[in-house]
Amino acid sequence: MPLLMLSGFPSSGKTTRAGQIKDYLESEKGKKVIVVSENEALGEDKNGVFSDSQREKEVRGRLKAEVLRTLNKDDVVILDAANYIKGFRYELYCGSKQYKTTQCLVQCPTPIEEAWNWNLERPEGEQYLREVFDGLVARYEAPNSTNRWDSPMFTVLPGDAPPLEDIYAALFLTKPPPPNQSTQTQPLSSTNFLYELDKSTQEVTSSVMTAQKTATAGEAIRVPGVDEAVCLGRKVTLAELARARRQFITYSKMHPVEDRQKIMLLFVQYLNSTLG
Incomplete structure (x- = not known):
């Protein structure tokens, strides 16, 4: 499965973009798409998880294991998560190389206060606390398209539509990087x-x-x-x-x-x- 990673601040629209891309690939291209969701891995205590570095690492480990478990050459895995640590993105890049499949990254840059306001629109039990939100923003290591593990990268601003044809081409019309x-x-x-x-x-x-x-x-x-x-x-x-x-x-x-x-x-x- 080609791998597509989302990346962005909390409440920056990643899940919305994941849904748009999934719908397009399934309805227009006939592809099977599996979404690995950070929200599901976090459960009901995401503030607690992101306040505890050990629990946070455990969640990342589960996400990575689930992605690698489902990778193959035919369909698509979308990792709907913040993916804010460059080392974690690199590990997944190495995983996709090992499975000889393509990958791309969709970045969702959103102004901090706009993302915070979107967070406040969530149901009360699903909101980030301000200190947790600010901590995740401070730790965010933005993708850089010059890094091979962040490339090809598509930046989707709030209000813009994802470049769906370009994303499809990156996943299915290019050769995967050779394993090293x-x-x-x-x-x-x-x-x-x-x-x-x-x-x-x-x-x-x-x-x-x-x-x-x-x-x-x-x-x-x-x-x-x-x-x-x-x-x-x-x-x-x-x-x-x-x-x-x-x-x-x-x-x-x-x-x-x-x-x-x-x-x-x-x-x-x-x-x-x-x-x-």
């Missing part, structure tokens, strides 16, 4: 793999701890031999890195990959998604 090392998981044989897994993750951990001694909080950290930087947005403790390393090793033993450089890249991506 970070999205392929070819098994390695054993003893050598376990040695490289332990050594590579330890090198990344050591690089991060050493760099943090002189880096400012939130500064990107380059790891030798890895193209992608560690971007955590804050300084992390050795205990946090050690715990993430153990979790990554456990997962990697079940999903071994091909070479040392790939292990290090995947571990950097894992740190960005779990600690960022």
Whole structure:
């Protein structure tokens, strides 16, 4: 399934756009469309979820798992969510590459106070609290079409109609990006793999701890031999890195990959998604 992600502030019209695109693809193009909804994943306590970083991560994890579970080459998955963290959008981009399918992003930029007023028009039990709303706006990492994981990107302003034909062309009339090392998981044989897994993750951990001694909080950290930087947005403790390393090793033993450089890249991506 091609993947279409929405992105925008709370109450910026994302669900409306998702419905318009779904109706068009189903009625005009005969496609099957599955909508993975953040609102459904949040349940009735979205203010509580977005006030608790651990619960928020758990919801993102469920959304990602549901999207990846339903991806294939034929139909469409629409992720109706804020998708406000660039690392999360990157993870889903890698997922679509792994499944060799296309993706695009629809951004819904809305003035903050207009979005807040739309929020107040919701039923009382479905409204964001002001402090939660403002917190999500402050944490929003706007998509950038120059990033490969945010491209192709379609910006739909309030009052405008989505460019439905262009969206269809991006999903069905273009070739998906070729999978690369970070999205392929070819098994390695054993003893050598376990040695490289332990050594590579330890090198990344050591690089991060050493760099943090002189880096400012939130500064990107380059790891030798890895193209992608560690971007955590804050300084992390050795205990946090050690715990993430153990979790990554456990997962990697079940999903071994091909070479040392790939292990290090995947571990950097894992740190960005779990600690960022």
